Amino acid sequence: xxxxxxxxxxxxxxxxxxxxxxxxxxxxxxxxxxxxxxxxxxxxxxxxxxxxxxxxxxxxxxxxxxxxxxxxxxxxxxxxxxxxxxxxxxxxxxxxxxxxxxxxxxxxxxxxxxxxxxxxxxxxxxxxxxxxxxxxxxxxxxxxxxxxxxxxxxxxxxxxxxxxxxxxxx
Numbered sequence: 001x002x003x004x005x006x007x008x009x010x011x012x013x014x015x016x017x018x019x020x021x022x023x024x025x026x027x028x029x030x031x032x033x034x035x036x037x038x039x040x041x042x043x044x045x046x047x048x049x050x051x052x053x054x055x056x057x058x059x060x061x062x063x064x065x066x067x068x069x070x071x072x073x074x075x076x077x078x079x080x081x082x083x084x085x086x087x088x089x090x091x092x093x094x095x096x097x098x099x100x101x102x103x104x105x106x107x108x109x110x111x112x113x114x115x116x117x118x119x120x121x122x123x124x125x126x127x128x129x130x131x132x133x134x135x136x137x138x139x140x141x142x143x144x145x146x147x148x149x150x151x152x153x154x155x156x157x158x159x160x161x162x163x164x165x166x167x168x169x170x
Contacts, residue, residue: 009054046070079129116166124159
């Protein structure tokens with residue numbers, strides 16, 4: 001067994017962490033998303049992030065790190081899919097009396113907005129999408145992410161400032 005404070009940068013320790021947690025991590029994500037391929041992709045990305053940040057993570061903290069990173073990746077995937085679905089839903093609900101110029105402008109704005117949201121730092125994007133797409137209250141977001149409500153407010157404020165800079169008032 002590994003020393004609790006041993007760095008996961010040691011290949012044998014990393015392999016032990018993988019063998020101990022990869023299956024339960026995959027199941028955790030699979031139960032959330034219902035898509036085994038998506039779950040496996042998220043788990044693979046999560047272990048890559050663990051390896052890239054191995055100097056910051058000791059054996060004792062590896063499980064918590066893995067589940068937090070995987071959960072955040074899942075939430076980002078869900079938020080991204082909701083943006084796409086809402087955009088597609090809006091296109092199909094359109095009335096046909098709009099001019100082609102209006103439709104083009106609207107499409108260009110939508111593309112600009114999607115790019116601006118995608119360009120936000122991950123922590124700001126996560127808060128923004130949980131609030132605006134999932135319609136979560138700041139207290140719920142704070143609980144999901146594991147930060148204070150003030151932290152959520154700060155990230156949301158920063159996200160809105162960044163989006164306004166890129167596309168004007170929203």
